[in-house]
Amino acid sequence: MLSISLSLTVLLGITGLENNNEPNFFVGVSLPVALLAAIFTNLILEKNIKIFRTNRIKFNWASVKIILIFFSKLLTLVLIGHLILNASDWLTQDISKVIYPDNFTHGLLYEVVREATWFFGVHGYYIFQDIGLRLSNETISNIAAWKAGHESLNILSVPFYETWCASGGSGGTLSLLICLLISRNPSNKHLINVSLPLAIFNINEPLIFGVPVVLNPVMFIPFVMTPAVDYIIAYYATLWHIVPPLQQMVGWATPAIINAWLGTDGAMSAVLFQIFLICAGIAIYWPFLRYMEKRDYKVITLPGGNTSFVPVKENQFQLPVPGHREVESPHHYLSEANEYIDARRNINELQSSGNFVLWYQPQITVDSEKIVAMEVLLRHQSDDGKIIPPYFLKYYERIGMMPEVDFWVLENAVEAIHHDLSRFPGMTLSVNISPQTLLAPNFLSLVSKLLRNPLPSGWSLEMEITESQKVKEPEQVIEILSELRQLGIKIALDDFGSGYSTLSYLTQYELDKIKLDRTLVLGLAREGGEAFLHHVVQLCKSSGSQVLIEGVETEEEHHIVKNCGIHLAQGFLFHRPQPINKLCKLLEVTT
Incomplete structure (x- = not known):
C-alpha cells in the first residue's frame, strides 16, 4: 500500500503540474510516465525504507533530516517528470x-x-x-x-x-x-x-x-x-x-x-x-x-525409465506454501513470510552464482588407518571456483525442499559408485538424509527404484539420520528405517551428542553405526573428558553398533580415541573432504 500510494502521489504531482486535458492523455502520457514514476519512486522507497527501519524516528534533528531528504528526493522526481513532459513531444503524441x-x-x-x-x-x-x-x-x-x-x-x-x-x-x-x-x-x-x-x-x-x-x-x-x-x-x-x-x-x-x-x-x-x-x-x-x-530442474532418470524433476535453480512455476511452525510472537505469520522470502533470496543467489557439487570424506579404521567408507558431502562451487560448505541447507529446509536436495545427492552418489568407484570393492558410501526427507511420501519408492540396479560387488549404501534435527514422528521413522534395512541399506545416527538426541535413540532405532559429534573430541581437553568419552563409547557399543568419531585433527586426539576403543574415525588428520577425482587417486594408492 505504501508503494502504490507513493507512486500515485508522484504521478499525480507530475501530471497535475502539466494539467493536460487532451482526450488521449492516458494513451500518450500516462503509460510511460506512470512506469517511470513507479520504478524510480520504489527505488527511492527501497533505499530509504532501510533508514527508517534501522533508525527509530524521534523528534530530533537527525530524524527530521532523514524525512526531509526522503521527501526532497520524491519532489525532485516530480520536477524531473514534469520537465520530461515538456521536453519530449513523443510522449504526448496520439499513438x-x-x-x-x-x-x-x-x-x-x-x-x-x-x-x-x-x-x-x-x-x-x-x-x-x-x-x-x-x-x-x-x-x-x-x-x-x-x-x-x-x-x-x-x-x-x-x-x-x-x-x-x-x-x-x-x-x-x-x-x-x-x-x-x-x-x-x-x-x-x-x-x-x-x-x-x-x-x-x-x-x-x-x-x-x-x-x-x-x-x-x-x-x-x-x-x-x-x-x-x-x-x-x-x-x-x-x-x-x-x-x-x-x-x-x-x-x-x-x-x-x-x-x-x-x-x-x-x-x-x-x-x-x-x-x-x-x-x-x-x-x-x-x-x-x-x-x-x-534451466530450473535436473531431470533424474530412475531405473525402469521413470523420471523425477529435482529443482536446481529457483522454481519459477510454483513455490511451496511455508509450513506451520510454532512461534510465540503474535506476528508469527509475518515472521514466517519474511524468513521464507529470505530463504528464497539466498537460494537464488547461490544458484545463480555457481553449481552444487559432491565431495567425499574418507572414514578410516583407527588401528590401521585403512579407508573403509566415505561420507558424501554437499558443497556449493561458485563460478570462480570457490567452495562453500553446506550452511545453505537451512534455507532449503525452511522452504520444505530438503527431500529434493537429499534425493539429488543420493541419486548422484549412487551414480558415482557405479561409474567412478566400482573398482574399489569393500567400501561403504554414507549419505546424510534429513528427517524431512524420511517422512516424504515418495521417499521409499524412489529409493527402491534407484536400487533396482544393484550396487557393484562389495559395495554397500549407508544412510545417516541427521540427528541435529528433531524427529517429530519417531514411530513412522522406525518403520521407514526398517524398510530401508530390508533394501540392504545400513543405518547410521549422525552427530550423536548434539542437537535433539536422547539415549532412547539407541534403543528405538536399529543402528549399524553411531557417529559421535566433534564436540566430544573438543571435550577431551577438559578434565575428565577422556573418561566421559570412554563411557559414551561403551554405551554406544552396548546397542550393537559400530562407533565412529568425527573431527579428529591431532595425533593426541587420535591416540585418546584409540584408547577409548573407538574403531572408526574421520577428520582432517587423516583425510579432508575432496572431489571424486582426487578420491579415486587416493583409493588407487591406499587400496
Whole structure:
C-alpha cells in the first residue's frame, strides 16, 4: 500500500503540474510516465525504507533530516517528470493513429503492442481502451450494415481478436496451459489446478504471474509471438475464404471453440481452424517451456525409465506454501513470510552464482588407518571456483525442499559408485538424509527404484539420520528405517551428542553405526573428558553398533580415541573432504 500510494502521489504531482486535458492523455502520457514514476519512486522507497527501519524516528534533528531528504528526493522526481513532459513531444503524441487496426499492418502492430505491455505487468486492453471502444463501435455498425446487405464484413473486428488471438486470454495462453498439462513436471500441478478453471473463460492472470510472463524475457517471447502468428494466419485464412469472417459479437469470456462456433454462426471450419491455431501456439510455447524446465530442474532418470524433476535453480512455476511452525510472537505469520522470502533470496543467489557439487570424506579404521567408507558431502562451487560448505541447507529446509536436495545427492552418489568407484570393492558410501526427507511420501519408492540396479560387488549404501534435527514422528521413522534395512541399506545416527538426541535413540532405532559429534573430541581437553568419552563409547557399543568419531585433527586426539576403543574415525588428520577425482587417486594408492 505504501508503494502504490507513493507512486500515485508522484504521478499525480507530475501530471497535475502539466494539467493536460487532451482526450488521449492516458494513451500518450500516462503509460510511460506512470512506469517511470513507479520504478524510480520504489527505488527511492527501497533505499530509504532501510533508514527508517534501522533508525527509530524521534523528534530530533537527525530524524527530521532523514524525512526531509526522503521527501526532497520524491519532489525532485516530480520536477524531473514534469520537465520530461515538456521536453519530449513523443510522449504526448496520439499513438492511437499509428496502431489503430484499419489494415493488416496496423492491426498486427496493435496486437503486438497490446501484448508487449504485459512485460511490465500492464494489461494492454486497459491501456488502449479508447482504441478498443472505437473498434467495438465500428464492429457493431459493420455487422448491422452487413446484415442489412449494405456492406461486406470487415476482417479486423473485436471478435476477430478475441476469437483467433486470445484463446485462454492475452498471449493465447490456452496453448501454454496445454503445454503445462502435457509436461511431466509435477511442480506444475498446483499452478494448473488454479489456472485451468479460469483459463476456460479466458482469464489468465494466475497463469501469467505463475509461470511467470511479466519481466521474464524467456516466456515473454512466445507470449507475444503466439497471438502475432495467430493474427497473421487468421487474417489470410479469412481473406482467402478458408474460414468465414466473424459475424457475431461474442462475449470475451466465452470459452474457446464455443466462441468460434457462435461467432461464425455454426461454421465447423471455424472450430477446426481454432483448434489448429491452439496447436500452433503449443508448438511455439513448448520449446520455451522446456528451456525453462531444463534451466530450473535436473531431470533424474530412475531405473525402469521413470523420471523425477529435482529443482536446481529457483522454481519459477510454483513455490511451496511455508509450513506451520510454532512461534510465540503474535506476528508469527509475518515472521514466517519474511524468513521464507529470505530463504528464497539466498537460494537464488547461490544458484545463480555457481553449481552444487559432491565431495567425499574418507572414514578410516583407527588401528590401521585403512579407508573403509566415505561420507558424501554437499558443497556449493561458485563460478570462480570457490567452495562453500553446506550452511545453505537451512534455507532449503525452511522452504520444505530438503527431500529434493537429499534425493539429488543420493541419486548422484549412487551414480558415482557405479561409474567412478566400482573398482574399489569393500567400501561403504554414507549419505546424510534429513528427517524431512524420511517422512516424504515418495521417499521409499524412489529409493527402491534407484536400487533396482544393484550396487557393484562389495559395495554397500549407508544412510545417516541427521540427528541435529528433531524427529517429530519417531514411530513412522522406525518403520521407514526398517524398510530401508530390508533394501540392504545400513543405518547410521549422525552427530550423536548434539542437537535433539536422547539415549532412547539407541534403543528405538536399529543402528549399524553411531557417529559421535566433534564436540566430544573438543571435550577431551577438559578434565575428565577422556573418561566421559570412554563411557559414551561403551554405551554406544552396548546397542550393537559400530562407533565412529568425527573431527579428529591431532595425533593426541587420535591416540585418546584409540584408547577409548573407538574403531572408526574421520577428520582432517587423516583425510579432508575432496572431489571424486582426487578420491579415486587416493583409493588407487591406499587400496
